[in-house]
Amino acid sequence: xxxxxxxxxxxxxxxxxxxxxxxxxxxxxxxxxxxxxxxxxxxxxxxxxxxxxxxxxxxxxxxxxxxxxxxxxxxxxxxxxxxxxxxxxxxxxxxxxxxxxxxxxxxxxxxxxxxxxxxxxxxxxxxxxxxxxxxxxxxxxxxxxxxxxxxxxxxxxxxxxxxxxxxxxxxxxxxxxxxxxxxxxxxxxxxxxxxxxxxxxxxxxxxxxxxxxxxxxxxxxxxxxxxxxxxxxxxxxxxxxxxxxxxxxxxxxxxxxxxxxxxxxxxxxxxxxxxxxxxxxxxxxxxxxxxxxxxxxxxxxxxxxxxxxxxxxxxxxxxxxxxxxxxxxxxxxxxxxxxxxxxxxxxxxxxxxxxxxx
Amino acid sequence: xxxxxxxxxxxxxxxxxxxxxxxxxxxxxxxxxxxxxxxxxxxxxxxxxxxxxxxxxxxxxxxxxxxxxxxxxxxxxxxxxxxxxxxxxxxxxxxxxxxxxxxxxxxxxxxxxxxxxxxxxxxxxxxxxxxxxxxxxxxxxxxxxxxxxxxxxxxxxxxxxxxxxxxxxxxxxxxxxxxxxxxxxxxxxxxxxxxxxxxxxxxxxxxxxxxxxxxxxxxxxxxxxxxxxxxx
Numbered sequence: 001x002x003x004x005x006x007x008x009x010x011x012x013x014x015x016x017x018x019x020x021x022x023x024x025x026x027x028x029x030x031x032x033x034x035x036x037x038x039x040x041x042x043x044x045x046x047x048x049x050x051x052x053x054x055x056x057x058x059x060x061x062x063x064x065x066x067x068x069x070x071x072x073x074x075x076x077x078x079x080x081x082x083x084x085x086x087x088x089x090x091x092x093x094x095x096x097x098x099x100x101x102x103x104x105x106x107x108x109x110x111x112x113x114x115x116x117x118x119x120x121x122x123x124x125x126x127x128x129x130x131x132x133x134x135x136x137x138x139x140x141x142x143x144x145x146x147x148x149x150x151x152x153x154x155x156x157x158x159x160x161x162x163x164x165x166x167x168x169x170x171x172x173x174x175x176x177x178x179x180x181x182x183x184x185x186x187x188x189x190x191x192x193x194x195x196x197x198x199x200x201x202x203x204x205x206x207x208x209x210x211x212x213x214x215x216x217x218x219x220x221x222x223x224x225x226x227x228x229x230x231x232x233x234x235x236x237x238x239x240x241x242x243x244x245x246x247x248x249x250x251x252x253x254x255x256x257x258x259x260x261x262x263x264x265x266x267x268x269x270x271x272x273x274x275x276x277x278x279x280x281x282x283x284x285x286x287x288x289x290x291x292x293x294x295x296x297x298x299x300x301x302x303x304x305x306x307x308x309x310x311x312x313x314x315x316x317x318x319x320x321x322x323x324x325x326x327x328x329x330x331x332x333x334x335x336x337x338x339x340x341x342x343x344x345x346x347x348x349x350x351x352x353x354x355x356x357x358x
Numbered sequence: 359x360x361x362x363x364x365x366x367x368x369x370x371x372x373x374x375x376x377x378x379x380x381x382x383x384x385x386x387x388x389x390x391x392x393x394x395x396x397x398x399x400x401x402x403x404x405x406x407x408x409x410x411x412x413x414x415x416x417x418x419x420x421x422x423x424x425x426x427x428x429x430x431x432x433x434x435x436x437x438x439x440x441x442x443x444x445x446x447x448x449x450x451x452x453x454x455x456x457x458x459x460x461x462x463x464x465x466x467x468x469x470x471x472x473x474x475x476x477x478x479x480x481x482x483x484x485x486x487x488x489x490x491x492x493x494x495x496x497x498x499x500x501x502x503x504x505x506x507x508x509x510x511x512x513x514x515x516x517x518x519x520x521x522x523x524x525x526x527x528x529x530x531x532x533x534x535x536x537x538x539x540x541x542x543x544x545x546x547x548x549x550x551x552x553x554x555x556x557x558x559x560x561x562x563x564x565x566x567x568x569x570x571x572x573x574x575x576x577x578x579x580x581x582x583x584x585x586x587x588x589x590x
Contacts, residue, residue: 099497
C-alpha cells in the first residue's frame with residue numbers, strides 16, 4: 001500500500017501540489033484524473049521517487065523511504081514508470097527492455113528470457129531486433145510498457161498512457177493495463193485527463209484540480225455523487241443549479257431552484273444552501289401531453305437551443321430554470337425538436353444530486 | 359609560380375615514394391596526437407559525465423571556465439607545461455622536457471578543455487526525458503551517467519575528433535616542449551615551420567598535404583559514424 005500524507009510540492013513559489021493525502025491499495029488500478037496542469041505528472045514523479053515533496057511524506061507499506069540515494073534507488077526498483085512521451089534509448093527494442101534488468105545485474109539467458117516475456121505480454125515480440133527509434137507511436141507506447149514491467153514491479157505508474165495514440169491503439173493499451181493488473185496483480189496508478197478512460201479502467205479515482213485532490217472514490221460515486229462543484233463540472237455534469245432545501249420527508253428532499261422546484265434523494269435539512277447537479281443524459285424530453293413516467297420531477301418549458309453533436313444533441317430548455325438534456329439526434333428529428341417548441345422534461349429524484357454549499 | 363608547381367610535384371613524389379623522413383615524422387605525429395587524444399578522452403568523458411550529472415555550487419562558473427579554455431593559446435599551454443617540467447620546475451626530476459611524453463602532456467592540457475566542454479554539452483543535448491527514463495528503470499548514478507554517455511556517444515565522439523584535430527595541428531606547444539629534435543620530437547607542424555624557413559618548400563608542402571589528409575580522414579570518419587547515428 002502506498003500512502004501519501006500531506007504532500008505538497010512547489011516550484012519557485014508556485015504550489016503545484018497542495019496538501020495531498022491519499023491511499024493507494026495493493027492490486028488496484030487507481031486513476032488520477034484532472035485537466036492538464038492539475039499536478040498529475042508531479043504526483044506520479046513523487047510516487048516514483050524522482051522528485052521529493054516540499055512538504056509531507058510518502059509511505060510504502062507503512063514505512064517512509066529514507067533520504068539516502070541508496071534507499072530511494074532500492075524503493076524505485078520496485079516501481080515501473082511509463083512517461084507521457086516515452087523516449088527510446090538509442091538501441092534495439094530488445095536493448096530497451098533489457099536496460100532495467102541490466103541495471104539490476106541480470107545477464108545471459110535469464111535476461112533474454114525476461115525480455116522475451118515482457119515483449120510477449122505487450123505483443124511486440126516480432127520487433128525485438130528493430131531500432132527502437134523507428135517504432136510508430138503505438139509500438140513505442142507498448143515498448144515503454146514492456147520496459148517498465150520487465151523487472152516485475154509491484155507498482156506500475158503510467159502518465160497519460162494513451163494521450164498521443166489513435167483510438168485503436170488506445171483501446172489496445174487499455175486492454176494491456178487491465179490484463180497486466182489482473183495477471184500479475186500489479187498495482188497500477190494512471191494519470192489521465194480522459195474521464196471515460198478513468199471510468200473504464202480504474203477501481204478508484206482521484207480528481208485533481210490545480211494541485212488539490214478534490215475527491216477520491218469509486219468511479220460511480222465520483223460520477224454520480226460529486227462532492228464539490230469543481231468535481232461535478234469536471235465529471236461532465238451540465239446542469240449545476242444553485243438552490244435551497246425547503247423540506248424533506250420519506251427520503252425525498254424538496255429543493256427550490258429559483259424558477260422551479262425539484263425532488264432529490266440526497267437527504268439534507270431544510271434551509272441548506274445547495275448546488276443541484278443533474279446530468280444531461282438523465283433528463284428525458286417529451287412532446288406529447290400525456291406523460292407516462294415514474295420520474296418524480298416533471299417540468300414544462302420552451303426549447304432555447306438545439307446543439308447537434310454527431311449521434312447526440314444537447315437540447316437546452318427554459319423551464320423557469322435553464323436545463324440541458326442529452327437526446328439522440330434521431331429523437332430530435334422524430335420529435336421535431338427545435339427552438340420555441342414547448343416540451344416536458346422528466347428526471348428521477350435519484351438523478352438530482354445535491355452538494356451543500358457554505 | 360614555378361617554384362610552387364615544382365614544390366607540389368616534388369611533394370607528391372616524396373609521399374608516393376614513402377620518403378623515410380616524411381613517413382617517420384608522420385608516424386611520430388600520429389603517435390603523439392593519438393596518445394594525447396586517448397588520454398584526454400579517458401579523463402574528459404567520465405569527468406564530463408559527473409559534472410553534468412551532479413549539482414554543486416560553482417558548476418556554472420566551472421563550465422564557463424572550461425569553455426573559455428577552448429581558446430587557450432597553444433603557446434600559453436606550452437609555457438605552462440614548460441614551467442612545470444623544466445629542470446627548475448616541480449616535475450623537473452621526471453626529465454620530460456624535449457621528449458615526446460612532454461609533448462603529449464602539453465597536448466592534453468590543450469585538448470582536455472575542449473573534450474570536457476563538448477562532453478558536457480553533448481550530455482546536455484540528451485533529452486531530459488531520457489535521464490528520467492533511465493533513472494525510472496532503476497539505474498544507479500554511475501549506470502545513469504554511463505547510459506547517458508552511451509546515448510550521447512556520437513556527439514561526444516565529435517568532440518573527441520575535434521580534440522584530435524587541435525592536438526595534431528598545433529605548433530606552439532610542440533615547439534616549446536618538444537624542441538623539434540630530428541627523429542625524436544619533430545612532428546608535422548614543427549617540421550613544416552622549420553623546413554619552410556629553411557626554404558625546403560617541397561618538403562613542407564608534402565607534410566602539409568599529409569596533415570590536411572589526416573584532418574580530412576578524421577572528419578570523414580566522424581561524419582560516417584554520425585550518419586549512422588540517431589538524429590536526436
